[in-house]
Amino acid sequence: MTAIEKLRALREDNDLTQQYVADYLGTSQTMYARYERGANEMPVRHLKSLCLLYNISADFILDTVPDKKRETGKIKKRH
Numbered sequence: 001m002t003a004i005e006k007l008r009a010l011r012e013d014n015d016l017t018q019q020y021v022a023d024y025l026g027t028s029q030t031m032y033a034r035y036e037r038g039a040n041e042m043p044v045r046h047l048k049s050l051c052l053l054y055n056i057s058a059d060f061i062l063d064t065v066p067d068k069k070r071e072t073g074k075i076k077k078r079h
Contacts, residue, residue: 003061
């Protein structure tokens with residue numbers, strides 16, 4: 001499931017309208033619909049707000065998993 005599909009599924013699973021989520025984010029329904037379609041990238045502040053709304057980690061939406069073997073905040077250098 002892509003991030004876009006997850007946004008829609010989260011909203012629908014919680015019986016919310018696009019208008020409700022848009023109001024929560026402080027944006028228009030049209031702009032939020034564009035996020036769900038992938039026509040516009042969502043600002044980080046909106047991603048953070050959605051994580052708080054749905055009580056989830058950004059990792060869930062972004063489909064990322066931290067590498068437990070690496071030190072937090074350190075990049076993996078190329079050789």
